[in-house]
Amino acid sequence: MYLPSQRRMLSSMTVQLSGRLARSDRRSPGDFCPIDRAMQVVGTRSAMLIMREAAYGTTRFDDFATRVGITDAIAASRLRELVDAGLLERRPYREEGQRTRQEYVLTDSGHDLIPALVALGAWGRKHAVRRGTPTVTHEGCGATVDVVMHCAEGHTVDEDQLLVTG
Amino acid sequence: MYLPSQRRMLSSMTVQLSGRLARSDRRSPGDFCPIDRAMQVVGTRSAMLIMREAAYGTTRFDDFATRVGITDAIAASRLRELVDAGLLERRPYREEGQRTRQEYVLTDSGHDLIPALVALGAWGRKHAVRRGTPTVTHEGCGATVDVVMHCAEGHTVDEDQLLVTG
Numbered sequence: 001m002y003l004p005s006q007r008r009m010l011s012s013m014t015v016q017l018s019g020r021l022a023r024s025d026r027r028s029p030g031d032f033c034p035i036d037r038a039m040q041v042v043g044t045r046s047a048m049l050i051m052r053e054a055a056y057g058t059t060r061f062d063d064f065a066t067r068v069g070i071t072d073a074i075a076a077s078r079l080r081e082l083v084d085a086g087l088l089e090r091r092p093y094r095e096e097g098q099r100t101r102q103e104y105v106l107t108d109s110g111h112d113l114i115p116a117l118v119a120l121g122a123w124g125r126k127h128a129v130r131r132g133t134p135t136v137t138h139e140g141c142g143a144t145v146d147v148v149m150h151c152a153e154g155h156t157v158d159e160d161q162l163l164v165t166g
Numbered sequence: 167m168y169l170p171s172q173r174r175m176l177s178s179m180t181v182q183l184s185g186r187l188a189r190s191d192r193r194s195p196g197d198f199c200p201i202d203r204a205m206q207v208v209g210t211r212s213a214m215l216i217m218r219e220a221a222y223g224t225t226r227f228d229d230f231a232t233r234v235g236i237t238d239a240i241a242a243s244r245l246r247e248l249v250d251a252g253l254l255e256r257r258p259y260r261e262e263g264q265r266t267r268q269e270y271v272l273t274d275s276g277h278d279l280i281p282a283l284v285a286l287g288a289w290g291r292k293h294a295v296r297r298g299t300p301t302v303t304h305e306g307c308g309a310t311v312d313v314v315m316h317c318a319e320g321h322t323v324d325e326d327q328l329l330v331t332g
Contacts, residue, residue: 032299034290035218035283036211041294042286043211045202052201056330086293109293114325115313116285117201120208123282124200127252127275128207133198138317139329147281147313151304159280163305164222 041085042113046070046078048120054088055114059103079104087113115147122146207251208279212236213244214286220254221280225269245270253279281313288312 042048049068058064065075082088087110090102118136122145125133136145149157208214215234224230231241248254253276256268284302288311291299302311315323 033215033218034287034294034299034301036215036290037294037299038286038290039211039214043209043214045205045209048205048209049199049202052199109289111325112292113289114328115315116282116289118315118328119282119285119313120204121200123275123279124202124204126278128200128203133200133203134330135200137329137331138319138321138323139327141317141319141321143317143319143321145315145317145323145328147285148316149281149284149311150314151307151309151311153304153307153309155304155307155309157304157311159277161305162280162284162311163303164300165303 038116041082041087042116044078046074047082048117050075050078050082051087051110051113052117054104054106054110055117059105061102061104064104082110086110118145119147204282207247207253208282210244212240213248214283216241216244216248217253217276217279218283220270220272220276221283225271227268227270230270248276252276284311285313 042051046068049070050064053064053067058067061072061075061079064079065072068075070078079088083090083104086107088104089107091105092100093103094100121136125135125144137143138145149159149162151157208217212234215236216230219230219233222233224233227238227241227245230236230245231238234241236244245254249256249270252273254270255273257271258266259269260266287302291301291310303309304311315325315328317323
């Protein structure tokens with residue numbers, strides 16, 4: 001337990017620990033927050049894992065349901081939402097003697113989500129690891145892949161150099 | 167619609183589009199997938215937005231509920247889950263004349279989630295943008311911050327150089 005003066009110091013240390021990632025005002029960002037907007041689209045485990053499967057090259061409805069481990073009803077609902085949100089697109093295909101079906105492939109917007117998938121996987125590998133965890137590696141050198149924060153001017157950015165504006 | 171031979175070609179193109187992010191086998195990763203493990207912890211909009219607020223420096227229960235826009239019951243449940251999962255820790259504090267209360271601060275594990283928050287925000291800003299969207303910038307140079315994929319050997323990694331092993 002901290003007394004008021006200690007708590008204020010702790011609170012200021014906490015801000016330091018959390019870097020400069022502080023908004024210039026405290027209005028609720030709501031729909032204007034791009035993290036919130038992203039989570040409105042991929043803010044469920046099933047949606048994110050369908051995106052993982054699409055990045056792995058899965059295209060068929062049955063494969064999405066089986067590999068994510070969800071019911072057909074949930075798979076149908078999530079795939080429709082991800083198509084509507086522009087992360088996947090449907091393409092018709094037909095196997096000989098079968099009716100025409102739809103497959104699902106990543107759009108450019110879907111491809112742009114891959115760094116977020118890699119970042120979540122890097123966190124999971126570090127903090128919630130179990131033996132046999134799959135690892136994303138760099139083809140050729142074989143080293144583990146993570147993400148680093150980088151600005152448009154090409155600088156590597158540490159957490160304590162982050163500033164939220166707007 | 168594609169005939170079988172065309173569809174196979176399309177399928178192979180799809181794998182190309184999705185880069186080399188293909189598992190060496192097709193077993194269902196389940197609990198072994200680090201993305202899945204991460205989404206078991208922060209796989210709800212409210213959990214991820216509480217982590218965003220903690221990164222912004224929010225520590226008080228009431229502020230989490232108000233700034234994320236969730237009920238006290240949901241805030242209490244999410245905060246408890248995030249503490250149990252090791253992303254936040256409780257610290258007692260007391261204001262003069264008040265009873266002792268708990269505040270919530272990021273642990274090291276919680277700090278390690280920030281690149282994933284930045285990656286989701288970068289996706290949201292690019293693909294689900296609205297006017298007035300807050301932007302994460304690099305203090306000093308002011309340029310927008312995104313994430314880049316990077317391997318442990320220090321190479322920048324493109325999507326088509328990703329390989330999933332294990």
